Amino acid sequence: MSSLSYAAPTSVDDAVKLLAGASGLAKVLSGGTDLLVQLRSGRLKPDLIVDTKKIPGIIGIREENGGFVIGAATPGAEVEAHAKLKAAWPGVVEALDLIGSTQVQGRCSLAGNLCNASPAADSVPALYAAGAIAVVVGSKGKREVPVEQIPTAPGRTSLAKDEFILEFKLPARPARASDAYLRFIPRTEMDIAVVGCGISVTLNEKGVCTAARVSLGAVAPTVILVQAAADVLIGHTLDADTLAKLDAAAQAAAKPITDKRGTIEYRTKIAGVLARRVAAIAFDRASGKTNGKAH
Amino acid sequence: MAKSYVSATINGEQTEFLCETQQTLLDVLRDVIGLTGSKEGCASGDCGACSVIVDGRLVCSCLVLGVEAEGKTITTIEGIAQGDHLHPIQQKFLEHAALQCGFCTPGLIVATKALLDENPNPTETEARYWLAGNLCRCTGYDKVIRAVMDVAAEMRGETVG
Numbered sequence: 001m002s003s004l005s006y007a008a009p010t011s012v013d014d015a016v017k018l019l020a021g022a023s024g025l026a027k028v029l030s031g032g033t034d035l036l037v038q039l040r041s042g043r044l045k046p047d048l049i050v051d052t053k054k055i056p057g058i059i060g061i062r063e064e065n066g067g068f069v070i071g072a073a074t075p076g077a078e079v080e081a082h083a084k085l086k087a088a089w090p091g092v093v094e095a096l097d098l099i100g101s102t103q104v105q106g107r108c109s110l111a112g113n114l115c116n117a118s119p120a121a122d123s124v125p126a127l128y129a130a131g132a133i134a135v136v137v138g139s140k141g142k143r144e145v146p147v148e149q150i151p152t153a154p155g156r157t158s159l160a161k162d163e164f165i166l167e168f169k170l171p172a173r174p175a176r177a178s179d180a181y182l183r184f185i186p187r188t189e190m191d192i193a194v195v196g197c198g199i200s201v202t203l204n205e206k207g208v209c210t211a212a213r214v215s216l217g218a219v220a221p222t223v224i225l226v227q228a229a230a231d232v233l234i235g236h237t238l239d240a241d242t243l244a245k246l247d248a249a250a251q252a253a254a255k256p257i258t259d260k261r262g263t264i265e266y267r268t269k270i271a272g273v274l275a276r277r278v279a280a281i282a283f284d285r286a287s288g289k290t291n292g293k294a295h
Numbered sequence: 296m297a298k299s300y301v302s303a304t305i306n307g308e309q310t311e312f313l314c315e316t317q318q319t320l321l322d323v324l325r326d327v328i329g330l331t332g333s334k335e336g337c338a339s340g341d342c343g344a345c346s347v348i349v350d351g352r353l354v355c356s357c358l359v360l361g362v363e364a365e366g367k368t369i370t371t372i373e374g375i376a377q378g379d380h381l382h383p384i385q386q387k388f389l390e391h392a393a394l395q396c397g398f399c400t401p402g403l404i405v406a407t408k409a410l411l412d413e414n415p416n417p418t419e420t421e422a423r424y425w426l427a428g429n430l431c432r433c434t435g436y437d438k439v440i441r442a443v444m445d446v447a448a449e450m451r452g453e454t455v456g
Binding site: 101 | 354
């Protein structure tokens with residue numbers, strides 16, 4: 001007989017108390033699309049599962065101060081169906097939408113994807129590029145953490161034992177700003193990124209980039225924010241020279257491993273190719289030329 | 296560890312069961328309640344053979360804990376037919392021979408039901424992407440897609456050629 005306990009608290013305070021008071025390993029359950037697989041395989045043997053989905057606000061999307069607040073456990077299918085969010089942050093939405101099947105989209109969440117801390121997580125590069133803020137709750141109260149400070153290593157996060165993510169904040173968008181995400185996989189669906197890239201840009205009236213964030217997935221132990229790649233975009237239009245510099249900066253930042261999905265050399269090259277393609281989509285969207293899907 | 300008491304509406308009937316935390320909704324459906332139509336293919340959310348609809352959303356029941364079913368409304372393959380009358384989706388799967396071994400069929404029919412509930416007029420591309428999480432190793436999918444497109448047209452009341 002197992003000793004695994006389950007609790008579905010209906011408030012942040014109750015959830016934090018359960019996590020803080022747990023005697024063994026406690027795991028936070030959002031959509032469960034990673035956690036249940038790890039339970040079944042025996043990779044994780046928690047003593048307590050704290051299901052956060054009954055906490056008010058943890059599922060749902062609202063507008064606030066011109067930006068958006070996305071509940072941490074909101075399923076992918078609900079995010080994908082939010083037309084205004086999709087118009088403002090198409091890269092974030094298309095990245096989350098790439099995770100798994102229709103069935104997985106019925107459950108998978110941004111918080112789960114971020115806290116599972118896979119370097120190949122699809123929504124995470126897009127969240128980094130977006131400058132998303134995670135609202136973390138715990139015994140000491142509430143703190144706002146840039147998403148790139150959450151994953152620390154494969155499967156590891158900076159969250160304390162009694163902490164979990166309540167929601168994500170996406171900032172208000174200035175005019176001529178947009179984002180995009182692409183991943184490379186050797187088929188069209190249902191696979192894990194060989195490399196992923198998220199880019200968010202703001203342009204001026206002349207199409208010159210005034211702000212940029214660039215991130216790469218699956219080329220390091222965690223998703224990485226690539227400041228050097230953002231720097232080559234800022235102050236420039238997306239001409240051939242800028243694209244070449246972006247490609248080089250992305251390749252320089254990539255520190256991948258060789259595994260069954262790709263070699264070091266292959267992933268490094270793809271990081272540059274994807275950065276160019278994603279930048280082209282993000283610039284086109286920001287200048288109003290297209291709002292279509294990137295993939 | 297005491298088992299948890301769970302109450303849910305399954306195929307329109309108020310259902311109560313006891314389960315351990317680590318039992319998935321699929322384990323509960325098959326081993327506790329005796330609804331063995333949902334199949335366990337992979338137990339990791341990859342194959343879709345265990346697809347059910349929970350509060351209007353298509354999910355893999357192997358990726359849901361039984362205890363999470365508390366208060367939910369769940370439709371399984373056993374709830375698709377109307378009494379002794381096959382649902383039009385089931386009828387079209389038969390007519391198009393959209394199955395061979397049949398193991399994936401419950402999941403495909405439930406997933407098709409969820410698709411047509413949300414989008415009664417899918418393109419073939421939309422249907423293929425929607426069903427991409429339902430693996431079939433026999434049919435090569437073409438007969439499945441023909442059945443789905445045909446039943447969609449029929450349910451929209453269009454004349455089928």
